Amino acid sequence: MKLGTEPSAVTRWIILGVVGIIFAIPIVALIQFSFRDGLGGGYTLDHWTGLFGEGAARTYRGLFQAVGNSVLLAVVTVAIVLVVLLPTMILVHIQFPKLKRVLEFICIVPITVPAIVLVVGLAPVYSVVVKIFGSGVWTLAFAYGITVLPYAYRAIQANLEAVPVVTLSEAARSLGANWATVLWRVLLPILRRGVLAAAFISVAVVLGEFTIASLLNRVNLQTALLQVGQSDPWVAAIFALLALTFAFVLLLLIGRLARNRNNS
């Protein structure tokens, strides 16, 4: 190990320490800000307790509504991933191996076509969507399903390639199982980790999405945060902290899922 490839412990901790401290400052500042008592200095718990106290439901109705919207959007987006993307990926993996490259390409495209570009073309598409499905906020999930495509694809694909999907499904079929049974009782259980990871990362992406909602004039957590931030920046800071923490926990869980897979 004395080959000079790895940094010494001192070098490692100096780098990680300096970068870590610099990166911690804005988060610490955000936490400190959420306890500030107005602009005068001094600290208070009021902003935090106010969220759970009486009348909070009325005062922050807009914000709670927006959280509800984002949760609904996350659920519908995950449903799109599970119902539209997942079966297609399994089908391509088993039946159309030649289409794998095409599918991968399609799923990576949203990285090159950023949300700010997509939204220009989504505006006319949504004027049609509204006529068919109404103007419910959940319709935004159609666009989010595209936004999460690269992330969800990678999560599922990693799992798909690690297990003998074709062999297992053929074995089940030869034992007389129909396709629904194969999908439900054989494939879903062995793809559980990849599917869960895809779902979690989709939730994180949807909760953080701002661009499309904002420019299509829909209300979700992020657009509401920006609006609330102008009148009550403390509450906006608290919600930002909570959302960041929630996303962090989701991603830790994804990391844990991947680790278990490697160990088993």
Add this chain to the structure above:
Amino acid sequence: MTTLTDASAPVHTSGAGETPRRRTVHLAKYLGLTPFAVYVILFLAIPTTLAVVTGFFTEDGAFTLDNIAGIFAPNVLATFGSSFWVSAVTAIVGAIVGALVCYALLGTKAEGTLRTVIDSLSSVFAQFGGVMLAFAFIATIGNQGLITVFLRGIGIDLFANGPWLYQVPGLLPVYIYFQVPLMIITFMPALQGLKVQWAEANATLGGNRFTYWTRIAIPVLAPSFIGSLLLLFANAFSSYATAAALISQGSQIVPLQIRSALVSETVLGRENMAGALALGMIVVMVIVMWGYSVLQGRTSRWQR
């Protein structure tokens, strides 16, 4: 057993020799691809096409090159210039700092707590921060921010040159804050892929730490580093949320210019201008991402 054959039938069995039943089964299999295909056409292909072609039309649907020519107007070119400048600076700083962190993480256990926590934090900041990171920086170096107030206490005025946090220069610290984590996520696998045998060969041949890095590691990592740099550039170039949260009006960078073109209700035909801007952006994105994938391909050759 026929069903089994159907299930595992290779793709090339379609042909004149098939029985009608087999052909139906074959068609049915393709039918399974339609939901995804329809979905992607409706919400990815059509919006992308619309975004790119609306720039070529007037409000009434007549063909025009005016919007495209509009990209080359001095003020729009200046916007592209600012976007390039912000993206390049934050990509370079992000790539260097991120690579340093990756280097510091070499030799730690990939599945240990340290790496899991850093990976998760990196993903959060790199991909989901947006508006929230803008808040964090307002709380840090905004008018009443933690650091601003602290520095004011010791006689340094952060805002001596005006409220720069709410202008283009203010994007730099926030963008770097999500570029470094993105670099950690994208560059770590390449560093991880350096083989111990190369270091051993270097040592056997009488090399030292210096020759290992200058003759082996850096040349091997270069394509991946530059590829990641391009990805970071694309990331900053296309990012909108942070900028929109910090800069409430005006169109200092391209995504903000698209915003003003989209939301302005007073000037007719602005939506088509948004199309032209989107086209300009996509051209830049395609070139940069193409470079990225070429360099990634080079890297993956020795990574497996």
